Amino acid sequence: MGLLQQRQSGNKDNQGRHHLVVRDPFEEFKRADASEAELRQVSELLGAVVELPSFWSGIANDASMPVAHRRLAVVQLVRRHVLPGTTTVGVFAEMLDGAQWLGDGDITVITEVGGKIPVSWTAEDTVIAVALPGTRGAIYLAIAGRFSVEEIAVALRGMSRDVRVLSAVIRDAGLEVSGQELEKTTS
DSSP: OOSEEEOOSSOBOTTSOBOEEEOOHHHHHHOTTOOHHHHHHHHTTOOSOOSOHHHHHHHHTOTTSOHHHHHHHHHHHHHHHOOTTTOBHHHHHHHHTTOTTOOTTOEEEEOOOSSOOSOOOOTTEEEEEEEOGGGSEEEEEEEESOOOHHHHHHHHTTOOOOHHHHTOBEEEEEEEETTSOOEEOOO
């Protein structure tokens, strides 16, 4: 079953051509049997943001879904719903809806850079890398202000009441997905 499916019966138009049916790209992410390649292909067809962040967090938090689905759901959540310079840590935490995919040790505060990372930051920012499900890649966030890894982890899991952390603005966001170039999510 691929993204494009050819109809088999009564499916030729008056010029003998077969009709192709394009499935709803969002439905592909709900199919546990969809391959990672199919999900990557369908990701390119998503178009304008019409879905709620809960669509992506629901997939990411569903332990019954394959890890590739969960990882790519987190990627799409960040790409499509995190607006650098506007989204706060608290709003992002609400989008993540508990981040059940986020394990202990999956967040690293970047204090030294020996190569490239896909975000811009200042000395006043906290830069973190959040491992994607399956540990093939990471989300990078530059957050306004100085925070510990524990403060960020508690906030992203939706368990923080610290207004200082929750109101901190995500200044920049980027992705590193295994096998792909580093990607900034800013336009």
